[in-house]
Amino acid sequence: MNEWNDIAVLVPVRDIDIASVPLLREQVDGLIDMGMRRIIINCQNVAFIDSTGLAFLLACARRLARGEGLLSLVNASANVIRFIQIARLIDVLHVRPAQKTALPVLSAGVLPKWNKTLSVTGGIECLGAYRHRVSELLATLPMTADARFDTALAAGEALSNAFDHAGGVGCSMTVQAYPDRVVIEVRDGGAGFELSADQEIEASEERGRGIKLMRMLVDSVDVSRRRDVPGTCVRLVKLIGAAAA
Known part of the structure; x- marks a missing residue:
């Protein structure tokens, strides 16, 4: 973690998920309590973010925004960006998946490859x-x-x-x-x-x-x-x- 005045950079060592969020939350809460207004999360080691990670990021962003601060993600892979693009709709809109056609029925006797x-x-x-x-x-x-x-x-x-x-x-x-x-x-x-x-x-x-x-x-x-x-x-x-x- 690096700090410059009221800016801090966190570098998670692995995916942002249910396993890593408790420590990240502790770090972010401590930084905000210290007066940090801009927190940057370097995603160079992050391949996946799950729904727990999403909830954590949203909560951090909202808390910082209330104090006119900002949460940013940098060095995000294409997959992480894709996840953010998909998942942000869950909170911004009441999203229902498009109506899907019924799954084709597997023929009798078909075994998995x-x-x-x-x-x-x-x-x-x-x-x-x-x-x-x-x-x-x-x-x-x-x-x-x-x-x-x-x-x-x-x-x-x-x-x-x-x-x-x-x-x-x-x-x-x-x-x-x-x-x-x-x-x-x-x-x-x-x-x-x-x-x-x-x-x-x-x-x-x-x-x-x-x-x-x-x-x-x-x-x-x-x-x-x-x-x-x-x-x-x-x-x-x-x-x-x-x-x-």
């Missing part, structure tokens, strides 16, 4: 690694870079929710590649939660943007109680290739 289960053994500090692993897996498929980024970000949101609401208990993630789609399932061992396809979640300053963001990023989001054990299963579907056109 591959099926990968990611071992979710670490805590929230490992969220970035899981997002990057999903992105690596999707790089083998005929998806655009934007589609890979969107899908990895949505998977990270689902896993972040599992850590947030279930404390990471019983978490697992599977990624399945079919000829026309990617199916990602994130399960946890919490109390269980269910959400209908058209049900909205009211966002507070700190929470509630994850589901909205997932719905904007992929073609289908299903949130349901697990049938095998207590917990929640979030199922994400992203069409690929010609099916996504």
Whole structure:
């Protein structure tokens, strides 16, 4: 961190997400309390920002603005800029995803081309690694870079929710590649939660943007109680290739 009079520069060492936000919030709160009016966040090490990171940045920007200050992000990658462009609509407007056509039904007997289960053994500090692993897996498929980024970000949101609401208990993630789609399932061992396809979640300053963001990023989001054990299963579907056109 560098300081010049009433200007400070923060350089997060990793993604701005549910794992890194507590420390960043502590740093920013301390700077504002010291009288800093301009805070610059250098994103040179940031590949992803999740909904918790978005809430944090919005809260900081609003707090600084009340004191005629300013929050800025610099050295942002194309993916980070894309996220900001998408996510800022969630707060600026009441956004609903465009009406989507029903997902094509998979023919009977169609099996996935591959099926990968990611071992979710670490805590929230490992969220970035899981997002990057999903992105690596999707790089083998005929998806655009934007589609890979969107899908990895949505998977990270689902896993972040599992850590947030279930404390990471019983978490697992599977990624399945079919000829026309990617199916990602994130399960946890919490109390269980269910959400209908058209049900909205009211966002507070700190929470509630994850589901909205997932719905904007992929073609289908299903949130349901697990049938095998207590917990929640979030199922994400992203069409690929010609099916996504």
